[in-house]
Amino acid sequence: MPWELKADRPIYAQLIEQIELKICSGIYAPGSRLPSVRDLAREASVNPNTMQRALAKLEEDGLLYSTRTSGRFVTEDDNVIYQVKNKLAQEQIQDFLKKMKQLGFENKEILSMLKTMLEEVKR
């Protein structure tokens, strides 16, 4: 999954989101080892200091942990990951609802549209 960084928002915040996404979607599996700061920075084409900042924040939040010798790892605590998944999901839904409201849809309509589309996806 390529790194998607928009131009008008702080990079550090976007990096945090992108890594959270990668963890939640399993690209960085629980317990797996993360590439070095430098390699991540190269991948994302960002400044290593900025990447370091983002990783430090994620460590603070408990999504990552680092050992002195072996590097950085994704947490194995499913709970923590679940929380983040939840948080991201809620953000997505809030965004979605806001846009639907902007288009003028009511709650009932939104719900039934969702149901129909989900059925179609199943097929």
Add this chain to the structure above:
Amino acid sequence: MLAKLLKYEFKATARWFIPIYAALILFALISRVLLHNDPFVLKEASSFLQIAVFLSMFIYVFLFIGIMVVTLVVMIQRFYKSLLGDEGYLMFTLPVQTWKHLVNKLLIAILWNLLSAAIGMVSIMLLVPAQELKELGSLLMYIKEYLGTMGYFSIPLLFLASIVFSIVQMYTAIALGHLFRKHKLLASFGMYIGINTVSQIVFILIILFFQYYLTSLSGPVPSLHPSHINMLILVTGIILAVLTAVCFIVTNIILKRRLNLE
């Protein structure tokens, strides 16, 4: 560091000189062979031989003059373009003191000056039949008569000192010209004439003073004693050395504290 600079400077310049030196020697030899040791035979020789000799000599003279021109041009280019032009960006960012750059250019310039002179003389000796070279022998005797055996050393040394000074003069002129924002080349030219004039005046003044000093010692019209001439040579040498040092210091200061590469 200086040794490394010298190595690269030599490599950069040798590519100009080696071929032309070789060509000069070649055509000296060719001309000599064609002339068959006796130029007067030419009048009876075939017209083909005449043309060949003429061509060969023409090329030889052309190369001879060419070497003098190339020596001068390379000397100036290695300072003007290579140090104060685009390549200066490479040179002046090296962790090397400024004076080492100066000494580097100077030593290699001296080298090529001497080599060019030497190759020139060798080519003449190759070209000219042996009898003519006896003239050289009598020249050496002449020196001994008027200057004593000291003359064998003092004349070459003076020669060397004047070459060094003439080179450093040019560097100083170019460096002074570099101080101008516009028309640097023109300014350098003007500076060169200025320095030349000033140094000539200095020379004349000191020599006159020296003569006055001599006459006050031994009465009017001093005889040309070898020791007097040697003294004169010594004084001239010292003046050259001092002027060279002054020019060197000025150039160094300019390049160190007033560098403004475009």
Add this chain to the structure above:
Amino acid sequence: MNTILECKNLTKSFGTTKALDGVNLTIERGRIVGLLGPNGSGKTTFIKICNGLLTPTSGEVRINGFNPGVETKKIVSYLPEKNYLNDWMKVSQIIRFFQDFYEDFSPEKAYDMLKRLNIDPNSRLKTLSKGTKEKVQLILVMSRDAELYLLDEPIGGVDPAARDYILDTIITNYNENAAVILSTHLIADIEKVLDDIVFLKEGQAVLNKTVDEIRDEYGKSVDALFREVFKC
């Protein structure tokens, strides 16, 4: 000492024009700094003074505590905007040259980068295209383990693929002990790689913040802000 470069009241005049007008700047080690500004804003002048290629009219620059001189040249790696290599050498010879004069130069790194960019070390500099020569110059600069890298328009004349490679090299080369100052007017390409931004306008440093601070405060990219500040 964490400060690698300190600039106090730096002024440089060319005749009546002031290229730099009282610039005050402090650069810390481990930062990648973008020196941004339109053409003629004094970026190249600033960098040349740091290298000792120009003498200031007033004020001073200190690199690791020293004025530009032999001590600073040992630890500063400079990429000029122009082509400055002597034409007659082969690539392998200029590498040898750098190796001879710079203790912190790594020929292995240089050859590795040459290989990656498909440049034949045996080719004469004279025969290379302008873009390739620029790549060679960049390789020479980045193969040094310097404490301050001064890159003047490193991505200006290169194709987009090479541009990516250059940014990649800057990121890879990063070490906390060294600082990188790069001047450019191609901001969009390079923004994400920078820590700090210094805007130079008419010889003065008008903005000095980090990229994220700018994006936070102004709600737009540095590139967008730049276009606003320097609108014609």
